[in-house]
Amino acid sequence: MDEKEIYQKSVDKWGEEKQKIIAIEELSELTKEITKDLRNKASKENLAEEIADVELMIEQLKFIYQNKKEVLEHKAFKVKRLMERLEK
DSSP: OOHHHHHHHHHHHHOHHHHHHHHHHHHHHHHHHHHHHHTTOOOHHHHHHHHHHHHHHHHHHHHHHTOHHHHHHHHHHHHHHHHHHHTO
């Protein structure tokens, strides 16, 4: 089963709204771990797990919104802009 099929099955099983709520929750958990890191109380393992969860949910959001191409275009633009800012 490829990723697209997995994302489709998750939407079929739990629904788009539930998956969006999970995405918000995962973003919040990553925020919490980054905050812990800033207080020198985070573990690399917990940070890695939360980053993985967020990446997975971002992929599901791109599937739900059917905007992977647009996201890639925006990302390319923003990386180029960042590079230009760094060169100044």
